[in-house]
Amino acid sequence: MLELYLFLIFMLVAGIIATEIKDLLAAVISLGAVGFSVAIIFILVQAPDLAIVQIVVEVLTIVIFVAVILRTTHIDETIKEKISGIQVLAVVLYGAFAVLFFIAMVRTLNNLPPFGHPIMKVANQYISLGLPRTGGANLVADVILDFRALDTLGEATVLFTSVIGVVALMRKIGRRQK
Amino acid sequence: MKGMSLIVKTITNIVIGFIFLYGLYIILHGHLTPGGGFAGGVIIAGVFVLKYLAYGSSKAGEKKSSIISSVFESVGALLFVGIALLGLLLTGVFFLNFIPRGTPLHLLSAGIIPLCNIAIGIKVGAGLFSIFLALAAFKYIMED
Amino acid sequence: MTIFVFCIALFLIGLYAIVTKRNLIKIVIGFALIEYSVNLLFALIGFRRGALAPIITKVHTTHNFVDPIPQALVLTAIVIALGTTAVMLAIALRIYERYKTFDISKIKRLKG
Structure with a gap:
């Protein structure tokens, strides 16, 4: 379990750097370091589903952050100003x-x-009944798509709403002309 | 959006098919191995993001792909709700697993779980790609 | 027990960025750090020593798996985190377009 503690300490150091550094691009790269160490910790605690999702989501997060920063500015001017x-x-x-x-x-x-x-009280039911009831071998997929599928429907709604929000915020129609 | 150098374009040409295939594998085997609709959908969105970053794009092309991706996102959401409603119509229970289970540990098993995985994969991939287009693409460039 | 303290520490780092920083991108980074810490706490609570990942490979065997329920909850939360981060970044981008700065103390004047 030593490597688990090593990655946790690395994660904390990268988090402190991400909040304190002056260059915003460097801060985003440090955020990526936090995310990838979280992915490695997921592998170490036997959660391969979470590790795959975390790695690919982390890549997309960094791409979106960098796209926004390249369109604006990458220097944090608020750091060197006097503290009020x-x-x-x-x-x-x-x-x-x-x-x-x-x-x-x-x-x-x-x-x-x-x-x-x-405490594996509820989980034991899911583990012993997962294969006979649903036929799926991946118990996580059984839980999110069969036993608790309504939860996933709500999650899909949240994602849909956020996509609509981003597209509506960024569109050109309706802006005031100069 | 401008494209990148020749080296990046060549490497992208080589790897992009394999990444897409890996995303499809993750989606289709979601009920047997780690992965599923969420992970595979994000990988497929990543394929299109890679293609856009490496090759660049024109204004008309971006408008077309944003329309296509929003259509695909709606199709995925409707498929997911449609599977749930089919359970309601056929058996009277929302989200009931109404398809026979099949032999365990085979590709054709687990009832509606692979179908739900495919619907979620389409939805997540198209949704995240349209977020990327809205935030990074040329169409919405800032006016000074 | 001591391993959960790391998650609280990461949560407090993210909260520090949200409360005291004046740059909008830093505030979004703080939200992302809080999301990571909560996801990590859930995954650590479900861990069982010496157990396997919750994927059945043979039909009739004794099952010694880690808890699959926190993993199922976190799986959806990770994707939602990406969606909310994208919405916050879009709002930050529009604010920059209007005011030409990310500094929240300078975004005061009314501008129609």
Whole structure:
């Protein structure tokens, strides 16, 4: 399990770089590093379905980010400016919230089953009944397309809405002429 | 959108068919091996994104492909809802697996799951490709 | 338990970017980091030591699989994350077109 911790630490370092670096292109590349290390962690915790989806989605995310940045600007001008009072207030409030949130989450996660020993109450039903009921060998596909297919229908609706939103935001018709 | 150099175009020519084939394999074997409609759809969208980035495109071509991709996205969504409604009509339960299961661990098995995978693959691939066209293509270039 | 702390840390990094950064692209990056952290937490909760990926390869065998339900939930969430990120980027692009800046403290004036 050592490699799992190595990739988690790498992910955290890349995340800090992505938020703090001045060049936006470098920040997007660091975001890609976070995403690919998440994909490798998915492989290590025996989730190959998630790893495939994460890798290809990560590639498309970076392509879209880079396309947007190349059309605008790639320097973050806000970093070198003087820090205003309200920004200091935001950082202080964030720090207080972060400490409280961390303590609350640690206490919550202590009540979860320990890592590596999940409660398999519902999952055992799906595992033992998956092949006889649906005939599919990939249990994840059985869950998303047979047992919980309505959930997938809702997800398809969300994706459809986001595509409509992007196309409607970016179209030329209806803009004011100069 | 401008195209890239000759090296990129040649390599794209070689690999693009294999990537498309891999996407189809991921979709069609979604009920037997890791993968499924979501992963395969994103891979197929990636094939078209690669073709656009390497070869470039004209304004008319982009308009045509954005229309075609939105038609395909609607077709995928209607197929998915249609399979669900067919279950409602034939058996009275929404999304019921009404096709016989077949022999387990074979390509023709698992009832409606492969059909749903194909519908979702069409929908996700066309939807993500139209997002890419809207955000990166020449048609919507910014006016200064 | 200690492994879940990494997910909380990544969540807090993303929240830091959203709350304190003034660049719109950095804020979108913060949202993406939060999505990764939640997906990772789900996948880690479902892990079982010494178990296999939930894919049946032989019909009559004893099944020792990891939990497939968190994987099924996260699978759809990853694709939704891409959709929401694209919508946020489209809004950022339109704001840049109108105001010629990504700085949210300069996007104040009303412009018809």
